[in-house]
Amino acid sequence: MANVSVQAIKELMNITGVGMMDCKRALVAADGDQDKAIEALREKGLATQAKKSGRAAAEGTVAAVVEGNVGVLVEINTETDFAANTDDFKAFVASVAKTIIEKNPADVDALKAQTISGGDKTVDEVLTELAGMKIRENIVIRRFVRLEGTLASYVHNGGSIGVLVKMDTDINNDAVLTVGKDVAMQSAALNPAYMERSQVPAEVIDKEKEIMMAQMTEDPKMANKPEQVRAKIVEGKVGKYYKENCLLEQAFVKDDKVSVQDYVAAEAKKLGGSIKIVDVIRYERGEGVEKKEENFADEIANMIK
Numbered sequence: 001m002a003n004v005s006v007q008a009i010k011e012l013m014n015i016t017g018v019g020m021m022d023c024k025r026a027l028v029a030a031d032g033d034q035d036k037a038i039e040a041l042r043e044k045g046l047a048t049q050a051k052k053s054g055r056a057a058a059e060g061t062v063a064a065v066v067e068g069n070v071g072v073l074v075e076i077n078t079e080t081d082f083a084a085n086t087d088d089f090k091a092f093v094a095s096v097a098k099t100i101i102e103k104n105p106a107d108v109d110a111l112k113a114q115t116i117s118g119g120d121k122t123v124d125e126v127l128t129e130l131a132g133m134k135i136r137e138n139i140v141i142r143r144f145v146r147l148e149g150t151l152a153s154y155v156h157n158g159g160s161i162g163v164l165v166k167m168d169t170d171i172n173n174d175a176v177l178t179v180g181k182d183v184a185m186q187s188a189a190l191n192p193a194y195m196e197r198s199q200v201p202a203e204v205i206d207k208e209k210e211i212m213m214a215q216m217t218e219d220p221k222m223a224n225k226p227e228q229v230r231a232k233i234v235e236g237k238v239g240k241y242y243k244e245n246c247l248l249e250q251a252f253v254k255d256d257k258v259s260v261q262d263y264v265a266a267e268a269k270k271l272g273g274s275i276k277i278v279d280v281i282r283y284e285r286g287e288g289v290e291k292k293e294e295n296f297a298d299e300i301a302n303m304i305k
Contacts, residue, residue, distance in 0.1 A: 003032075004024060004027040004028055004032055008027055008032065008034070009023050009024050009027060011034070012026070012027060012034060012037055012038070015034075015038065016038060016041055016046070018041050018046045022041065022046055023037070023041070026038075026040045026041050039211065042211050042215070043211055043214035043215060043218065044215075044218055045215045045218055045219065059077065059078050059079060059080050059081045059083070059084050059285070059286070060075065060076050060077035060078045060084050060139075060140075060142075060159075060285060060286070061075070061076060061084050061089075061090075061093055061158070061159030061285065062074070062075045062155065062159050062160070062161060062162035062283045062284070062285050063075075063076075063093050063094070063097050063155065063159060063162060064153035064154065064155050064162040064163065064164050065094075065097040065098070065101065065153070066151045066152070066153050066164075067101055069148055069149055069150065069151065070101050070146065070147070070148050070151075071101075071146070071147050071148075071151035071153060071164050071166075072097050072100045072101050072144060072145070072146045072147075072164075073144060073145050073153070073162050073163070073164040073281055073283055074093070074096060074097050074100060074141070074143070074144035074145075075141075075142045075143050075144070075162075075283050075285060076089075076092070076093050076096065076139065076140070076141050076142065077139070077140045077142050077285075077286065077289070078135065078137050078138070078139055079137040079138055080137060083135045083137045083139075084159070086134075086135060088130060088134050088135060089130070089135060089139075092126065092127070092130055092139075095116050095117050095118060095119070095126070096111070096116070096123060096141065098117035098118070099111065099114055099115075099116050099117040099123060100144055100146050101146065102117055103117075104146060108141050108142075108143065108144070111123055111141065111144065112124035112127070112141065123141070127139055127141070142289075143283070145164065145281050147164060147166050147279065147281075149166050149167070149168070149278070150166065150167045150168070150169050150176060150177075150180070151164060151165065151166055151167070151180070152164075152165045152167070152176075152177045152178075152179075152180025152181045152183070152184055153165070153181070153184060154181050154184035154185050154187075154188055156185075156188045156189075159285060160284065160285050161188045161282065161283070161284050161285070162188075162282070162283050163184035163185075163187045163188050163280065163281065163282045163283075164184070164279075164280075164281045165180040165181075165183050165184045165187075165277065165279070165280050165281075166277075166278045166279040166280075167179075167180050167275055167276065167277055167278060168274075168275075168276040168278050169268070169273060169274060169275045169276070170273045170274055171268065171271045171272070171273035171274070171275065173271055175267070175271055176271065176275060179263075179264055179267045179268075179275055180277075182252075182254065182263070183247070183260060183264065183277055183280065184280070185253070186247060186250065186252065186253050186260055187247055187280050187282045188282065189253055190247075190250060190253070191282065191284070192244075192245055192246060192247040192250060193245045193246075194245055194246045194247065195246065195247045195248060195277065195279070195280050196246050196247070196248045196249070197242045197246050197249065199246075200242070200245070200246065205238060205241070208238065208241050209234050209238065212233075212234045212237050212238075213230060213231075213234060216230050216233070216234075243259075247260055247277075247280060248260050248261040248264075248277060249261065261277075264277060
């Protein structure tokens with residue numbers, strides 16, 4: 001029997017929205033494996049579709065910048081939000097984004113070797129100077145993406161989330177950018193796992209069907225129905241899975257009577273052309289990065305040792 005920590009239980013509660021004792025029992029039965037515990041809770045009908053997310057912790061910012069037909073989404077982390085809000089850090093982020101747009105580096109290492117936009121030092125040299133002499137905190141350029149084409153962007157809450165949307169369109173009108181921004185805001189708000197159903201792996205759908213069948217076995221009203229009837233019900237529920245987890249099939253946040261793809265099509269018709277959402281990239285600050293958590297008493301005790 002696994003010795004399950006309070007932190008593991010708390011994390012599972014946050015992910016699934018299920019009560020403490022049910023989460024504890026699921027973790028114990030799964031020998032502490034979070035994925036198996038989530039699956040068990042879902043099979044019992046206690047948890048809805050849950051995205052496994054890392055313990056977001058790193059501070060810093062996500063910036064989305066579009067200049068003409070080139071755009072960049074970049075995440076740069078610091079140790080504290082205080083450092084992230086300084087003018088020096090914000091200026092560095094802007095210069096890094098500009099460098100990516102101008103130099104098109106292959107990856108973070110290549111970016112750090114580039115001469116920073118508007119300066120005579122490399123990005124890495126400026127980063128080292130900023131971290132060691134001004135901010136005095138560790139600074140990490142974590143990731144970036146650079147796209148070309150018709151682009152729209154959205155940044156939420158001063159850099160906690162950034163989204164870059166690429167569109168294929170024959171419309172030469174700034175109103176297209178409004179459509180793209182609306183799609184970006186939808187992604188920022190609901191964080192769908194996929195852009196469209198063609199991106200959902202077959203094994204994911206197979207697992208969803210397996211879980212749905214298990215849920216019906218646990219439901220007294222459904223358990224006695226013939227298997228072929230339950231299988232037909234499951235096929236219907238798969239459509240709901242797509243509507244919840246695929247951006248273009250989600251109910252549009254500004255008008256939940258239509259889907260996102262219907263909204264895009266309607267706006268394209270108004271503008272006299274076509275708009276196709278080609279790519280949607282979403283960064284959330286610190287996602288997947290672990291940060292040591294200490295309670296206030298422990299923090300004070302560590303400070304006076």
